[in-house]
Amino acid sequence: MSENYKKRRLAVIPARGGSKRIHKKNIKPFLGEPIILRVLKEVTESNLFTEIHVSTEDKEIAEIVSNAGYKIKFLRDENLSGDTTPLSDVLNQVVMKYKDLGESFETIALI
DSSP: OOTTOOOOEEEEEEOOSOOSSSTTGGGSEETTEEHHHHHHHHHHHHTOOSEEEEEOOOHHHHHHHHHTTOOOOOOOOGGGOSTTOOHHHHHHHHHHHHHHTTOOOSEEEEO
């Protein structure tokens, strides 16, 4: 294996917009900023991941994330945003979409 080989690691942060218990919980302020941005900041500062993906179908969440300087390459399919959707289905969609973009990862972490 080449010295220049860099292991690619993906962090997937699920953030659907349709939370029933706490409406829009991912964008509710916590200590002065939306929860999703606090999570993104911590994951980014860990320097553990080569790619961070917020899996959301919600345009408002996507806009907040994008406006803060984080890139969302694609939105989650609406049919994977229900209360009973298994996270394994969400992760599978993320992996397949990245594969379609020609990207693969050695490690994938659900945050």
